[in-house]
Amino acid sequence: MMTILVRLGQKVNVTQFLFKKSNQVHSSLSEIPYGPFNSSLQRRWKKLQETAKTRMQEQRTRDHKLDKLVLRLRQLNRALSLQQIMSTRKRGPYVSLQIISRWKNVLSLNIPPGSFIRKYPHIFEVFALPPRRNMCCKVTKKMRDLIREEESIVRELELENVVRLKKILMMSVNGKLNIHALRLSRRELGLPIDFRESILSKYSDDFVLIDLETVGLVESDKKGLRGVAEVEKWREKEFREKWLSEFETKYSFPINFPTGFSFEPGFRERLKNWQRLPYVKPYDRTESVRIRTNKGNDQFEKRVVGVLHEFLCLTVSKMIEVQQLVHFRKGLGIEVNLREVILKHPGIFYISTKGNAETVFLREGYIGWCLAEPNSVDTARRKMLELILLGVRNTKQLRTRTENEIIIDQNELENEENVNTNETENDWGTYAGGWAIPILDTFDANE
Template sequence: MILSKVSKHHCLLQFRIHINPQETNLPKIPFGPFNLFIQRRWKKPANTAQTRLESRTIDSKLNRLTTYLKKLKTILKIYELMSNRKRGPFVSLQLMSRWTNIVGLNVGMGEFVHKHPHVFDVFTHPVRRNLCCRISGKFKGLVSEEEGLVKDCELECAKRVKRLLMMSKNGRLHVHALRLIRRELGLPEDFRESVLGKYKEDFRLVDLEIVELVDKDENFGVAEVEKWREKEYREKWLSEFETKFAFPINFPTGFKIERGFREKLKNWQMLPYLKPYEGNEVVQVGACGGKNRYEKRAVAMIHELLSLTVEKMVEVERLAHFKKDFGMEVNVRELLLKNPGIFYISTKGSTHTVILREAYSKGCLIEPNPIYVVRRKMLDLVLLGCRNTRELQDEEEIKNGSDSLIRKAFAGNTTVGEWVVPILESFDNVNDHDDPGEIIDASEEFDGC
C-alpha cells in the first residue's frame, strides 16, 4: 500500500534538472515534448566595447558625411601620386590602374575616374592614341587655395600645437602623433620646420621625435567647452552649480533613454573634475568618485582636442597615440561609446572616426573656418559626379532680359509676333556657347610629354 502511494506520487512529480551545456559533456538535447522538464541556463550576452559599438544608435547624416570624406581622401591620394610624377601633368589610365590597391579602391581605376568628370579630365593622347587623365583646373585651384590658407595660418597652427602641449602630462608630445593628425589640425606638410622650428620661443625639439613646451601662456588656459558654459549661464539663467562642470549633450535621433539614465546623466554633469589646462596631476582611481572624475577629465581632453581640429573629427586609432602623453590610461573607444551625447563614432570608410556632435547640424559644421570652406568646395565638386554644372541665369535676370526685349520690340513699332524672334535668338546664342557634354576645356593648351 505504501509502495503504491509512493509510485503514484512519483508519477505526479516533475523534476527540474539544471544543466549547463558548457560545463557538462552531455549531448545537446533538442527541444521536444519529452524533455519539457529540462531547464537550460543560457549564457548572459557579453557587454563589450564591440557589442556596444554594434548596438549604438546610428546617425545617418554623420555616416553619410564620413563616406563622402573617404572618397575625397582617395581622390587627394590620386592627386598626390600624379603630382609626384616628373614626366608630365597627366598619366595614362593603364598606369593608374596599378594604384588601385595603393589608394584603397574597391572598383577599377578607369571606372572611378569616369564617375568624376569634374575632378579628372580624360582625353586621348595625340601621339600614342591611348587614354590619359589629368586633374581638372578647378580642383587643382582649390588644392592650391587650401595650401595657401594653411601657410597663411601658421600662427594659428602654432597656437593649436601650444594648447596640445599645455594639456600634455609633462609638456611634451611625440612629433609622430602630431604628424598623424597633421591634416586634421590644419598643419602644413613641413610643420616641423615651418612651425616647430620657426617659433623657438614657444617650442623646443628635445629629440628627433619629441617637442617640448618652453613657456606656458595663461591666455590659452580656457577650454572651448567653458565658452559654451558661460553662454548657457548668461542666456538660460542656469545656476553656476549646474553649468560649472557640464558638457553640451546632443543625442542622435532614435536614442532610447532607459530608466534611471536621466538621473545618472544629471549627477555626471555636476561631478567636479580637473580641467585640461588646470594641472597635470592624475586623479587617483581609488579616491571617492575617482574613477568617474578620471574618466570625465579624459572626456574633457578629447573634447578639447577635437575642438582644435579643422573639421572636428579624428580617427580613433590616431587619437590613441595621445594616450600616454596626455596621461589617459583608459580605453578610448569604450570611453567614447559611454558618452553618445558628446561623441559619435562612425564606422564608414573601413575606419572608426570620432566626431564632436555639438559641432555639426544636419551634416554641416555650425561654425565653419576658411580651410573647412575650401575642403567643402572640393567635396561638392566630387559629389557632382557626372551631373552637368551649367550655370543658369537667375529667374529675375531672365525675366528682366525678356521684358527689355519686349519693350524694344514694341518701341520699334513692330507687328504682333515679331518680338518673339529676338527672344528665341538670344536663347539660341546662350545654348551655342554651352556644351554640357564637353569634358576638356578647348581653351586649355595640351601639355606634351
C-alpha cells in the same frame, strides 16, 4: 563494485573505464571541425564577450547624416591621395590609366580605379596623350584651384596653428608629443605639409625639438586665454544668457542626443549627477593627475571626456579617426579604452563606423551634416566635397570641350619627348610597350 576483465588480465573499475572513454570521445570531437557530417553532434559555444566593438555593431542610435558625410569624405580623401601621387610624377601631373589600374590597393578602393575616375569627371580629366594617343588622367583645373586655395588659407593661418599646437602640448602629460602623431593628423588639425620646418623650427621661442620625433613646449601660457578650454567659454555663456545656477553649469558639458535616441530607465538621473561631478580640467596640470587611476573612477573618466572634447574642438572639422586619436593616448595620458568612453557619452560624441574606419564627431559642432561654426579651411574643403557630390551630373560642358582644351600644356610634354617610346616608367620600374588601354570606354554608363 563491478569490474571488467581487460585483454592483459588487469581488472579495471567500470566507472573509471567509462569516464576515460567519454573523455577520449569528447577530445576527439573537439578536434573534428564542424561540417555537414557532424552537424547533429551537440557542441557548446563560448558566449561572446561584450566589448566596445560589439556594442558599436549592435542596435545603437545612428546619425545617418554624419554617416553619409563620412562616406563622402572618404571618397574625397581617396581622390586627394590620387592627386598627391600624380603631383610627384617626374613627367608631369598626369599618369597613364594602365598605371592607375595597379593602384587599387594603394588607394584602398573596393572598385577598379578606372571606375572611380569615371564617377567624378569634375575632379579627374581623361585625355589622349600624343604621339601614340595613350589614355591618361590628370586633375581638372577647378580641383587644382581648390587645392591651391586650401594650401594658401592654411599658410595664412600660421599663427592660429601655433596656438593650436601649443594648446595640444599644454594638455600633454609632460609638455611633449610625438611628431609622428601630429603628422598623421595633419589635415584634421589644419597644419601645412612642412609644419615641422614652417612652424616647429621657425617658432623656437614656443617649441623645442627634443629629438627627431619629439617636440616640447618651451613655456606654457596657463594664465592667458590660451589655457581656457572651449567648454569653459560655453559654460560662461550659458550662465550669463540663460541665468542658470553656477552649481548646474560649473562642470557641465553641452549635450545633444541624436534623433530617435531612447533613454533607459535611470539614464537622465545618472547624467544629471555626472554633469555636476567636479574634475580636473584639461589645461590644469597637477602631479596627482597621472591619468592612471582605478577602473570606474568617474572623476578620471570625466577628465578624459574633457581632454577629448578640447582636442576635437581644436580640429578643423570637429572630427578625427579613432586610429589617429590612438597615437595621442600616451602623450595626453589617456590610458583607457577610447571606444568605451565615446560610446558611454552619446550626447557629447558620435562614433561612425562607415567607410571602413571609426570616426569620432563632436556632436555640438554639427547641425545636420554641416559645421555649426564654419571656418575658412573647412569651407574650402566643402567646395571639393561639392565636386564629389556632383558625381556625373552637370557634365555637358565637360563633354563639349575642344581638343585644344583637353591636351595638356606644352611644358608638361617637354620630358615626354625625351622618353624612349619602347618603355614607360612607373613607380615600380619599367614595362615594355608603353601602351594604355582606354579603360573608361569599356564601362557601362550607369555604373
